[in-house]
Amino acid sequence: MARTVMNLIFLMLFSTTCCRAYDFTWGLARSVGDTLKPGDILNSSSCLVSASSNFILAFSKPVHLLDTYLCIWRNDSSSTWNANRLRPLLYPQGVLSWDEDGRRLRIIDPAGDPISLFKPSESTDYEISNTSTLMARLLDDGNLVVQELDVYRSTKVLWQSFDSPTDTLLPGMKLGVNRRTRRIWALKSWSTENSPNPGAFSLQWDPYARQLQ
Template identity: 35%
Template sequence: MASRSKGSELNPSKVMIQTVTWKCSNNLFLGIWYKKFPEIIVWVANRENPITDSHGILTISSDGHIVILNGTKSVIWSSNSSRTAQYSVAQLLDSGNLVLRESSNSSTESYIWQSFDFPSDTLLADMKMGWNLKTGLNRFLTSWKSASDPSPGDFIYGIDVIGLPQFVLRKGSEKKYRTGIWNGLRFSGAGVKSTPVSTPTFVSNTDELYYMYKSNGGSMITRFVVNQSGLLQRFVLSEGSSEWTIMSITQTDQCDDYGHCGANGICKINKGPICECLQGFIPKVQKEWDMFDWSSGCTRTPLNCQKGEGFVKLKNVKLPDLLEFWLNENISLKECKAECLKNCSCTAYAKSDIRGRGSGCLIWFGDLVDIREFTYGDGEQDIFIRMPASELDHNQKGKRLVLIIIISTISGILVLSFLTWCMIWKKRTKRGQETDKEDIELPFFDMVTIAAATKNLSCTNMIGEGGFGPVYKVA
């Protein structure tokens, strides 16, 4: 449970900044939170070095930095910017950004330092997450240690820039989740979609590489959080509401767990069991797979560059992690295939950019880790898995067998349909002939004969009357 200490506070219309402490703790932190929701703390300054006495001072030092001093006037935390100004001021913006700027200039270019460059566990609208490639600044989220301790926790969520960019969640050095690599339109395992609440942006150029979302205005606001358990959650607040609700959780199922099916395995959430070995591979430890423990992954006899090797296309997947790889963004998919065949260690290849007709080449060496299948069309991409000639022959035989079965089935249906039609036609023809024969055997009388036989239709010869008229006896 957080409480606020007495003292001065920066207080714009939507957010506040003040020292924060927790029950059962004497530690003091400088935090920013929503004015209407003081329990929602979106940024903490001195996470790694709390004030342990009962006094804290926020001020601007003589050299132009924002500093936090403890009761003995020792510096607990500092903005520590490489830039300085002769006259600087600190300002808390309505966006939640605490900025240090020149007193005579309020433009963003005049910012000497800003809290948005040093996120805590929360990503707010207009906050960049990613890299300034010119300065080397990396903006990432770090979870709290616990719900009541804002010290840096176990989980870090940020953008890896090795090869092609992708978001990665780590617990220490261990990967727990990743979005898949950026393929020019989206991350291969997660879309970048607009919602009624926000519009996302991904920028990648020579100067910057970052993700950001902008608020769509209106009556709702949103925030993105990595919590102390490592869940990536987006919260939304509607106008007039007093409660934040969870709009989405990034990790939706077991297949989002990093490497859930081990090396050379593929996760299929709609299958049971959900893990399978890639074609041509077998479980490394069958007993473990029988117990639904897939962590040991799959293996196969190493490829030896024999003649006849080729590839099997695997569709609608999140591409494997970039562990051992080669990237060339300037060659075609056909050239990429040729490059893969030249190297005995190459295990797979794919387009690096799927925009338009596609371009670029991404080649994997060694194990293929963290592949999952998708059943929808937003995050998928295709990859070509290298196969020995024997596996391709087996695959071709299987395809031929399937083709034979399909052709045989269709042929059988057509023959059966033809025979049925012949039988029906024959029956109808026979009925017609019988009807014609019966009609020919009936006698026909002309009117003169009928008149003579009934005395000119005399009433004395009429013996009755039915639905078709009077009936006469023949004299």
């Protein structure tokens, strides 16, 4: 029953997402693989593509607007996640990269301060070794993760986009409260058909009533 409800929610959200108007600028973007390592950059002419080409991470802009957003897309052209819906950038100026130390993943905004997606001090409960390498990888389930690769070639997930849902619930994502960080997992609608800014409607789990609302 729970799986049926989750699938229904996904289909409802997916059907509304398909109708939204974007300029699919990433259609001409060059794939740089599924991983962004220190020293790499992602801009309006490049994109990350998951290993089986199920999902794409790219900068895109809504039709009739000059704003640009870093989004994760299904390969059928429906958006599933938006990294900067609260701070759109002027198209085509957005750049995703690691800082000089390779420890902070951020979107560079020429008109303002960088937008941090990952900071070790804010996102982890332990100290990251100076000998390890951090990398961002787009997985085949649509999750963008920051992984730590240590000297033994083992990886550990430090951050994931699934912990910051926007308007779409994918299999593997959760609604509710992260008991460790107290962060609320909730969905928020678009403000209009053409604007991904947070709108008036939300979907979240009420832990007291034990129901979606």
